Amino acid sequence: MTTQEFETRYREQIRDILNRLQSAIATSSQLEHTIVDIGEAVQVLSRDVESFLAEQRSGSEDGSLS
Numbered sequence: 851m852t853t854q855e856f857e858t859r860y861r862e863q864i865r866d867i868l869n870r871l872q873s874a875i876a877t878s879s880q881l882e883h884t885i886v887d888i889g890e891a892v893q894v895l896s897r898d899v900e901s902f903l904a905e906q907r908s909g910s911e912d913g914s915l916s
Contacts, residue, residue: 851859
């Protein structure tokens with residue numbers, strides 16, 4: 851292998867590694883946003899369930915059948 855061939859191979863491998871790293875970072879960023887969205891959805895659902903259960907409990911205490 852000549853110095854020129856070695857240099858060309860090295861540059862190609864570095865370019866490939868950097869492209870893969872850039873793709874991984876983009877995927878990681880998308881995943882982070884998705885996880886945040888899911889967390890917020892779980893919080894909203896939890897609040898809704900707690901609110902609903904509290905209403906049901908207070909309705910039961912009042913003797914109403916809602």
